[in-house]
Amino acid sequence: xxxxxxxxxxxxxxxxxxxxxxxxxxxxxxxxxxxxxxxxxxxxxxxxxxxxxxxxxxxxxxxxxxxxxxxxxxxxxxxxxxxxxxxxxxxxxxxxxxxxxxxxxxxxxxxxxxxxxxxxxxxxxxxxxxxxxxxxxxxxxxxxxxxxxxxxxxxxxxxxxxxxxxxxxxxxxxxxxxxxxxxxxxxxxxxxxxxxxxxxxxxxxxxxxxxxxxxxxxxxxxxxxxxxxxxxxxxxxxxxxxxxxxxxxxxxxxxxxxxxxxxxxxxxxxxxxxxxxxxxxxxxxxxxxxxxxxxxxxxxxxxxxxxxxxxxxxxxxxxxxxxxxxxxxxxxxxxxxxxxxxxxxxxxxxxxxxxxxxxxxxxxxxxxxxxxxxxxxxxxxxxxxxxxxxxxxxxxxxxxxxxxxxxxxxxxxxxxxxxxxxxxxxxxxxxxxxxxxxxxxxxxxxxxxxxxxxxxxxxxxxxxxxxxxxxxxxxxxxxxxxxxxxxxxxxxxxxxxxxxxxxxxxxxxxxxxxxx
Numbered sequence: 001x002x003x004x005x006x007x008x009x010x011x012x013x014x015x016x017x018x019x020x021x022x023x024x025x026x027x028x029x030x031x032x033x034x035x036x037x038x039x040x041x042x043x044x045x046x047x048x049x050x051x052x053x054x055x056x057x058x059x060x061x062x063x064x065x066x067x068x069x070x071x072x073x074x075x076x077x078x079x080x081x082x083x084x085x086x087x088x089x090x091x092x093x094x095x096x097x098x099x100x101x102x103x104x105x106x107x108x109x110x111x112x113x114x115x116x117x118x119x120x121x122x123x124x125x126x127x128x129x130x131x132x133x134x135x136x137x138x139x140x141x142x143x144x145x146x147x148x149x150x151x152x153x154x155x156x157x158x159x160x161x162x163x164x165x166x167x168x169x170x171x172x173x174x175x176x177x178x179x180x181x182x183x184x185x186x187x188x189x190x191x192x193x194x195x196x197x198x199x200x201x202x203x204x205x206x207x208x209x210x211x212x213x214x215x216x217x218x219x220x221x222x223x224x225x226x227x228x229x230x231x232x233x234x235x236x237x238x239x240x241x242x243x244x245x246x247x248x249x250x251x252x253x254x255x256x257x258x259x260x261x262x263x264x265x266x267x268x269x270x271x272x273x274x275x276x277x278x279x280x281x282x283x284x285x286x287x288x289x290x291x292x293x294x295x296x297x298x299x300x301x302x303x304x305x306x307x308x309x310x311x312x313x314x315x316x317x318x319x320x321x322x323x324x325x326x327x328x329x330x331x332x333x334x335x336x337x338x339x340x341x342x343x344x345x346x347x348x349x350x351x352x353x354x355x356x357x358x359x360x361x362x363x364x365x366x367x368x369x370x371x372x373x374x375x376x377x378x379x380x381x382x383x384x385x386x387x388x389x390x391x392x393x394x395x396x397x398x399x400x401x402x403x404x405x406x407x408x409x410x411x412x413x414x415x416x417x418x419x420x421x422x423x424x425x426x427x428x429x430x431x432x433x434x435x436x437x438x439x440x441x442x443x444x445x446x447x448x449x450x451x452x453x454x455x456x457x458x459x460x461x462x463x464x465x466x467x468x469x470x471x472x473x474x475x476x477x478x479x480x481x482x483x484x485x486x487x488x489x490x491x492x493x494x495x496x497x498x499x500x501x502x503x504x505x506x507x508x509x510x511x512x513x514x515x516x
Contacts, residue, residue: 031066031089032058034073041071043096048075048109052082055110059085067093067210079104084112085234090210090242099217099228100248108227108261112207114234116199118264127189134177143198143235143266143304145170148189153430154348158391159285164430165348166193169330170302172200172266182333183304186351186370186397187431198264200235208240212259216246219254221281221293229259235266243274244297245314253281258299258327266304270311277315277322277342292323300328305335312340317361318381318410324363348392362410368392373436376403383409384420384464385444388435393478394421394466395433404443409450414457415501416448417464424467425475435463435509437482441489448493459495462486462511465502481508488515 032054035041039050051073058065064087067073072094079102097109124134127146134144147168155164167187172180179185207230217226232239244259256278262268278295285291297313300306308326315322317340324343328334332351336344336358343363344355352371355378364382365375368389373396375386385407388394400419409416418441423433446460468478491497499506 029061029063031064032061033066033068034071035068039068039071039073041068041073041093043072043074043094045074046076046078047073048078048080048082051075052080055082055084059083062086064088067091069093072096074098075109077102079107081107082110084110084207085115085205087205088207090208093210095210095212096215097212097228098215099226100215102217102228105217105219105224105226105228105254108229108231110230112205112230112232112234112237114199114201116201118196118198121195121197124195125192127185127187127192129185129188131185132179134173134179136177138173138175138177138197139199140202141172141174141200143170143200143264144173145194145196145198145264145302146189146192147194148187148191149193150191151430153187154392155428155430156391157393157427157429159287159289159291160391161286167430169332170264170304171332172304180304182352184332184351184371186349198235200266202236204236204238205234206238206240207242208238209242211243211245213245213247214259216249216278217254218250218252221252221283222254223283223293224254225257226254227257227261229256229261232260232262232265232268235268237265237268239268239270239273241272244276246276246278246297249279253279253295255281255293255295256297258296260297261299261301262303262306263301264303265306268303268305269307269309270298271307271309273308273311275311275313275325277313277325280321280323294327295323296325296327298326300326300331300334302330303328303334304331305333306331307335307337308339309336310338311336313342315342317342317359320362324366347389368395369397371398372401373398374401375405376401377405379406379408381408381410383411383413383416385418386420388419388421390422393427393429393431393433394423395429395431396436397434398436399438399440400436401440402442402444403440406445406447408447411450416446416457416460417500418444418446418460418462420464422464422467423478425469425472425478428476432477432479434479435482439482439484441484441486443488444486444490446489446491446497448491448495457493457495458501459493459498460491461498461500463500463502463506465500466505468502468505470502470504470507480506483510483512486511486513489513
């Protein structure tokens with residue numbers, strides 16, 4: 001063999017090693033590349049099939065995937081899903097996702113999957129609220145999803161009214177069947193029609209880097225939610241340094257459920273990521289009347305110990321032409337730390353919330369749920385500090401702790417309720433509604449120096465009126481009992497902080513105030 005052929009063979013070997021992934025000195029492959037499976041990375045050719053194939057190979061070989069730095073991968077209309085089971089480094093690569101035409105808009109581009117399959121659990125027949133042990137052992141720490149199809153909860157009221165959902169929730173139990181304290185059982189289950197176990201992966205899977213741009217859909221503005229992003233269905237995952245943009249939005253479009261979604265997973269951290277809010281569109285709700293339509297860039301469903309750290313959005317958090325960035329359902333132990341978002345929103349119940357060192361924009365902090373809601377060193381730029389969602393009964397069954405926060409509304413209103421909501425008593429939400437039985441406010445600046453007044457400003461109050469007649473009978477109950485402790489509250493306008501414009505409703509609350 002002459003030297004010319006030796007050089008050709010050597011060059012071919014080096015090229016193969018580069019495409020398949022850089023090799024160690026011993027010739028072992030270190031990672032998988034998209035180019036090895038046909039990706040061009042020029043932003044024009046459709047690279048989706050190559051991306052799917054690369055992850056299939058990486059999962060089979062147990063190797064990480066590394067995108068080409070500086071490459072631009074185009075994702076077309078295909079319905080294929082790239083399943084991620086190994087670490088991914090998107091690096092400085094850019095991904096363009098064209099949603100103008102799709103084969104299946106409900107399908108995600110990437111799905112992070114567990115090594116373990118969920119399975120039904122036999123023998124667990126009932127559960128009590130607050131129960132700390134399921135009385136059964138498990139092969140490993142797992143998420144349990146329990147359901148009673150014979151009871152309806154979260155029966156929604158208002159322009160998007162519905163018949164509710166079956167009583168269900170998720171919680172974490174260890175090998176001995178002990179329930180993780182931060183994921184308490186919130187309902188009584190006289191019977192369980194289904195119990196599903198999702199074993200939790202022990203190894204941390206890391207996804208880092210990457211800039212993604214969605215070319216927005218041009219579909220009619222109806223409730224037909226789009227996916228076309230990254231779905232995490234595996235526990236113990238870290239997402240770091242990812243950026244998502246949205247381009248090409250028109251004066252209409254179908255909503256998105258979230259570019260980055262976490263679903264039936266625990267112990268997930270999203271850090272130093274950038275997201276983009278979607279335009280607010282109008283549609284006709286289930287009540288037959290026009291309603292603003294929610295579209296999210298990050299979402300969570302049945303997620304546990306989900307943390308967002310040092311994340312922000314590209315769009316102005318005070319621009320009402322964009323919808324709130326984050327929405328969740330059926331989650332437990334949600335945390336945000338050093339985030340700048342237009343809204344924190346927990347729709348169909350959250351158990352335990354911690355918000356620290358965050359700024360929330362014009363849509364503020366909205367939630368219903370259970371346990372402890374802790375808000376510390378946050379600025380809220382909405383017309384209330386905490387809005388308890390009207391469509392789910394404005395209920396928080398637990399305690400609310402606020403420390404060293406600022407509420408700074410962007411628009412003038414007749415008053416400024418710190419804790420707001422509506423529960424007329426005319427609707428059955430499927431559960432007993434209540435206000436927090438313990439409220440602690442320790443250090444709060446109320447910046448009500450509003451630029452103009454559309455109506456006479458009466459000043460701030462602790463509670464809204466909740467749209468309820470304090471003396472009416474035969475209403476669905478709304479429990480207002482407990483204690484509120486206020487210390488170090490300052491009002492920039494100089495107006496007095498009152499209890500409520502409907503003070504008789506709050507006679508069951510003991511309110512204590514003191515200077516700092």
